[in-house]
Amino acid sequence: MKVTIDAGLCTGCSLCVTDVPEVFEMGDDGLAKVLVESPDGELAEKAKDEALNCPAAAILIEE
């Protein structure tokens, strides 16, 4: 799987960084960035859950 963030949708709320800091971090531009683009196992599940939790639907998951 591959995790990406649509910078045009991300509002910089930082929810994903708080919930899954292993995968997401805040960038200097105030928007979330992906630390681990192809997480495995438990991290992959967390990233998928966070895609559903993101209020802006900015986290994209490609299987």
Ligand code: SF4
């Ligand atoms: S939860 Fe969504 S909108 Fe908020 S910082 Fe993360 S990607 Fe951006």
